[in-house]
Amino acid sequence: MEREVWCEGCGVELQTEDPKRPGYVPPAALERENAICRRCFRIRHYNEVAKVEHDPDEYLSMLREIGDREALVVQVVDLFDFAGSWIPGIQRHIGGNPILILGNKLDLFPKSAKVGRLKEWVYRTAKELGVKPADVVLTSAVKGHRMDEVAEAIERCRRGRDVYVVGTANAGKSTLINRLLKEFGGGEEMITTSPYPGTTLDTIHIPLEDGREIIDMPGIVRKDRISEWVEPDELADVTPKDEIKPKVYQLNDGQTLFFGGLVRMDHVEGERQPFVCYMANSLYIHRTKLEKAEEIWQKHRGELLSPPKDPSSLPPLTRHSFHLKGKQKEDLVISGLGWIAAGKERSRVDLWVPEGITVEIRPSIL
Incomplete structure (x- = not known):
């Protein structure tokens, strides 16, 4: 390959040489507009999921790069697995940049759950973990709940800066960005999502109207969660x-x-x-x-x-x-x-x- 091309679905650099390595795409498919790797193609069209080995240190290194930039950090956490989806010590990696916490998967909670109490619980727990959030918004990316509130909070807190969306694997970052693109960008979903942790393999850059970007970071894999040890066909x-x-x-x-x-x-x-x-x-x-x-x-x-x-x-x-x-x-x-x-x-x-x-x-x- 003479030119560098990245998969729009997972962010990995595309290559035509080795089918066993991430980013493989048949040479003919490389010429298509908005090319995606074979793995993303199979996830999207056949619902296939397969384990990919991840290096947590590499992802933390990507996270530390945010500290060298002036940006808003949006941390997506899984409300149903808050402790397992929190990035330990996130405040040490991102410099003095503000953090907006989006509590995802609100739809999993019983309808009797009081959203106000849940939000206060997230605020309090975040502070106990060393983070004073710029704001907390509870949402469901899958259902599209409270997306107006999500978009308003991001715009208000970013103040003209780039937006880095971070989180652990399977917290729902890419699903959330796809929902924002669909509802406010006038476009279709572009980022590949699946129930298996670690679908996004590299950073994905999405341009904003003011020349800034939303950057979807790869999910940080935490091996201290049971979900990381279960085979793909048993995750359901x-x-x-x-x-x-x-x-x-x-x-x-x-x-x-x-x-x-x-x-x-x-x-x-x-x-x-x-x-x-x-x-x-x-x-x-x-x-x-x-x-x-x-x-x-x-x-x-x-x-x-x-x-x-x-x-x-x-x-x-x-x-x-x-x-x-x-x-x-x-x-x-x-x-x-x-x-x-x-x-x-x-x-x-x-x-x-x-x-x-x-x-x-x-x-x-x-």
């Missing part, structure tokens, strides 16, 4: 697509819940109380006695208890113990999967998750 059982229907389990002590073959929760000690599970509606949850848990896990994981179909694809389980105080509702959060609301009574709960996956306890988000 882990990643919510519709409004969550919470599942309530009244558990005595000595009872266990299995979340597919991914996570195990033991109610070790405490009074009978409700455990409310906020996870993908399609995820199979199995209740049993603690004394039988290990036997069932060994016998049925990969079959009754799935995903994963191949248990060897995940790291071994690690136990995390939590003591619920019984003074307020608390959420047991599993990064990349969801959370369990509990805490009506004092109790001890053990969460068994794949080694390296982040778990935490927080005051209830709802």
Whole structure:
């Protein structure tokens, strides 16, 4: 190839030499206007998804380049997986540039959720993480909720500057930009999206009328989320697509819940109380006695208890113990999967998750 051409779908430089490397395109297709790589073509037309190896350090290096520019940083976070979709230490990478937080996937929350309370929760949590946001807007890029408010906030906060849209993989950055382009740019969607983390491979530049740009950055891959370890064809059982229907389990002590073959929760000690599970509606949850848990896990994981179909694809389980105080509702959060609301009574709960996956306890988000 004599000239440099980039895929408009994922931002990677196109090449015709090696079908196994990112950016491959057949030579004839390279001559088309708005060329896209073979991977983007297959995602768009056949809904195929495949893992791509990512270097987190390379993405953080891209992020640090923002600190050398005067720009507005729009951080897109997944409201359903806030901790797992936050960029740790983002304020250290972007200099003194202001941050606008867009809380995406509002449509996944029950309709009874109070948006004002959610927004205050995001503000408070961001400040605890060291960021004082210029503003917070809650939205749903897929449904197009509150897009007028999103566009107004971006325009107000950027003050004539470039806009960098950042976030972890699968937070919905590219879907959000596509929605803005469709509703306010008079054009069609141009950025390839898929349910698998890491679809955008390089920066994508979108010109604005005043000569500035919106730059869609590649999603930063966080390997401490379960969603990064699940095979593409099993992601639908882990990643919510519709409004969550919470599942309530009244558990005595000595009872266990299995979340597919991914996570195990033991109610070790405490009074009978409700455990409310906020996870993908399609995820199979199995209740049993603690004394039988290990036997069932060994016998049925990969079959009754799935995903994963191949248990060897995940790291071994690690136990995390939590003591619920019984003074307020608390959420047991599993990064990349969801959370369990509990805490009506004092109790001890053990969460068994794949080694390296982040778990935490927080005051209830709802």
